[in-house]
Amino acid sequence: MATSARGRIDKRQAILDGAxxxxxxxxxxxxxxxxxxDEAGVAKxxxxxxxxxxxxxxRHAVEAASQAALDARIGALAPLADPGDDLAGALEDxxxxxxxxxxxxxxxxxxxxxxxxxxxxxxxxDVVTGSGPHHLTQALxxxxxxxxxxxxxxxxxPDLAAEQFLALLLGPLEARSRLGTRQIGDTELRDLARAAVCTFLRAWARDTP
Amino acid sequence: MATSARGRIDKRQAILDGAxxxxxxxxxxxxxxxxxxDEAGVAKxxxxxxxxxxxxxxRHAVEAASQAALDARIGALAPLADPGDDLAGALEDxxxxxxxxxxxxxxxxxxxxxxxxxxxxxxxxDVVTGSGPHHLTQALxxxxxxxxxxxxxxxxxPDLAAEQFLALLLGPLEARSRLGTRQIGDTELRDLARAAVCTFLRAWARDTP
DNA sequence: ACGGCATTGAACTCATGAGTTCAACGTAGT
DNA sequence: ACTACGTTGAACTCATGAGTTCAATGCCGT
Structure with missing residues (x-):
């Protein structure tokens, strides 16, 4: 029965992925x-x-995909927990x-x-639990x-800071990627990250006393 | 014949609008x-x-609609031609x-x-002639x-400045309007404009010598 | 008054795709 | 070996909608 249930679960996952x-x-x-x-290797x-x-x-396919995306994005914030003395570098990464x-x-x-x-x-x-930037903004x-x-x-x-950081970072993507149609090279992404962080820090870094 | 041609043109416009x-x-x-x-008041x-x-x-319906939108947006930049001495105010408007x-x-x-x-x-x-923020960015x-x-x-x-100004301004809309599903009140829009301009100027205003 | 042309509504063809049915099959538990 | 159950492929029903046809109806210029 274990393998049978496992078999069912595998099919279910294959269906969601294929979907x-x-x-x-x-x-x-x-x-x-x-x-x-066909994509899932299964009969209709x-x-x-x-x-x-x-x-x-x-619904289920989209829910699974966006949950995975949200987890990955929040995970990417980890370096900010302990940025060391190079704040700009950590933000850029x-x-x-x-x-x-x-x-x-x-x-x-x-x-x-x-x-x-x-x-x-x-x-x-709602199913996506605000996976549009919302929960990411909170975490940031x-x-x-x-x-x-x-x-x-x-x-x-800090809520405003997070919202504006993400806006500065992700806003330019829409035009540059042609609504997600075109892939952007990694060096261009580096430049975008640098420019966003530079402007962000210029506006949000602690005022020099 | 003038009225007949006019009649055809009107139908064509009605069809595009209805579409x-x-x-x-x-x-x-x-x-x-x-x-x-039906929407155009016309037979199939x-x-x-x-x-x-x-x-x-x-294609034609979308082209017409986005051309109109782009014209309106570029028109809205007019106050920047002669901002007077209140630059922040002009930018906010x-x-x-x-x-x-x-x-x-x-x-x-x-x-x-x-x-x-x-x-x-x-x-x-392409039909839309880069009406996604692209041409708007150029004009700004x-x-x-x-x-x-x-x-x-x-x-x-200034290209980078324009890109980042629009990013700061429009980026927060996606989450706040729930992908364009929810209408945003005018006072909230005012606040968003003020916040974006404030941060933009903090990063881009001329350094005080 | 007449002829041409766009319009109209209704009925039609044709393709596509959601969801179901069913008999045959494989496999796991007893 | 026997049973129960998920799987399979094929064939089926049914609804929907794109695009066409056609005879009838205006409306305009001459």
Missing amino acids: FAVFARLGYTQACVQDIA PTVYNHMTDKATLF VAHALLRLHTDERSCALKRLLYSEITRFPDIL ADRLARLTLSGRLRATD | FAVFARLGYTQACVQDIA PTVYNHMTDKATLF VAHALLRLHTDERSCALKRLLYSEITRFPDIL ADRLARLTLSGRLRATD
């Missing part, structure tokens, strides 16, 4: 369940054996990591899916608050 | 040509009399105007359409270059 891959490639309406079944009735609907299949995470294939596809199906699935943003604000307390940043609202 | 309205409401695949014909064969395809209908233009119903719907159909119509960004960079020459801003790359 996200196909949805990401074709969008919700264009993707047909048969494609998803098996898909309906695990998920009642194409709609719930979509984090910024660069965030840029890479925001420009990879899956993230871009996920963003496209969210934008295009947000009207058909108005609740999908926590880190920046520590930096404020230790006198490295100006003593004003 | 954008329905596409904005339902998305490309969900929108059916009969809906568009009339639609095909003006546009060969549902696809070209979509422009920022507020841009925020209103970026959060209205049509703009949000347009952005959703671009994101969702960019894979089906990869050329649509021109204004900021003038301000740099007159000594109001730091003497560094």
